[in-house]
Amino acid sequence: MEIIPLTWLDKINSSRKTVVVLAVLALFSGIGTYTVFARSGAAGPNPDIVLGFMYLNLGLLIVIGLLVSKRLVKLWFQRRQGLAGSQLHTRMVVLFSVVAVIPTIVVALFSVFLFDFGIRSWFTERIGAAVDASQAVAEAYLEEHRQNISGDALAMAFDLNRQAPFLMSRPKQLAKFIQAQAAIRNLTEAVIFETSGKVLAKTGLSLTFDFEPFPESAFRKARNGEVATLTSEVDRVRAIIRLIISLMPTYLSPDL
Template identity: 25%
Template sequence: MAAEAPTLNQPLFSQAGTRDGRRLLALPGVVAIAGAVITAAISFAILVGATPIAPTADTTWALVAANAVFVLFLIALIAREVRRIVLARRHGRAASRLHVRIVAMFALVAAIPAIMVAIIASITLDIGLDRWFEIRTKTIVNSSLSIADAYVQENARNLQGTTLSMAYDLDASRTLYGLDRSGFLDLLNKEAVGRGLAHAALINPDGSFVMKAKTDADFAMPEPPAGAVDTAAAGKPVLIEPRTRNIMGAIIKLREIEGLYLYTIRLVDPDVIKARQIVKGNTDEYRNLEDNRRTSQVAFALPYLSLTLIIILSAIWTGIAVADRIVRPIRQLIGAADEVATGNLDVAVPVRQSDGDVASLGDTFNNMILELK
């Protein structure tokens, strides 16, 4: 509400009190704007992975809540100021129409560019994600993994055939196994070396080794994985795919030598296995991104929406503050002019040098009233 124009005999310290009151009213807005901008900047840095804080779902919701607090605070402050302006307009206070026009101008100037940027950013993000997950990209990703898997499967089929053939040869020499274990070990050595195996061994159902072939491999033969021997008990070969090492294995039950299994090891190209692991990891990450596409869009859109709201609300609040600063001296001039029109020459407009040209106008008005009086 505008202060009543003081008379010449009225002390001017009441205007200082009014200024202090307006500053106290403006302080929450300044704090809200600063806090909202800082919170939005921190949220953006976290969501794009520029900080040590991981952008998890809980973190995202916490950031949403923090931004919402400042946004709601700004909305409450603006609602309070808008209510004050509307009441002034209803009561027909001087310069109330100018007040509304200045606030509307600030709001439009800030809102239109901010909304356009937000819309363009959202469309750009959506188009960018469409390119990430288009059919051609999916085909490239899946083909890369298929090529690596095909290499492993081809080596697995070769090892399976080699192990079956070797098992037949060993079964055919069951008599040698019963009569001459050393001679059978020599046969096992020749079979392993001749078939290009890194290791070969006969094992018990519990996985313990009965005999190992002597080869040129520079690493120790690993123990069979848990459960692999039990799976091979049905008579079908069990393949052990390479995981962290470039080692592929196979286990098959011997038909003629009771209670024993043939366990073979072959090396595969380590570069291919390494590349396969990288491709598989990237493929899993790509599929995870595809499954969480909407979540990613929301996570990226949140900073845009938050910053847009903060910019618009801050501009509206700033527009109200600037309008108050401009309209206040004009309203005082109009009030003082109305007093003069009624014949009261004992009025003076309080002048502040910070009002600029309007302050000069106030000085001129006061001098005019003194001359008239």
């Protein structure tokens, strides 16, 4: 049986020296791949450089695989023709092939692992940064609303206290007054109530007040003449301030 000619494979120098050189190149390529990821910084590795190393590792693996395959094929044909020197020669060739291929395979797998790990880290950092930025925006949004509603509560309390002699004896006028105040300040709702829970006036949308009472700490702060603000899980911002419009302790609660 004739040995099948390996046309384009024969153009490659399949000596042991060539395979060893390629294996060393594969090792250095793996080190280069690791260096690219290790020194990429917060911005992440350059995609073009990473792809370049991946293609280089894959190319080295293919070339070494072809060279080793060529030697194994030739050895197989020689054994079929009885030309092989001995089993020792066969074992040496197989051992050399394995030793030459294993480092390249390890480097290729290592490169794939680094690429996957780098991509995961890159996305994790950016997702974390996006979450932190979103949280910062939400906190700034709530803080701005707290300041706005505190100013609205003080302004409404001032107007109510000034108009108290006229409004307290006219419940309908008080209701219209608070509705107008809420509309001017773009408030979701506003309520005037006593400590006992009696509602003196409220806007038309004030339907949830009875179900969301204020904590004692908010009342204590309001009794001291301060504006107490509270937030809910649905980003609802409320305030409470004490009024001086009647003998009974009376409070105003605007809501954004």
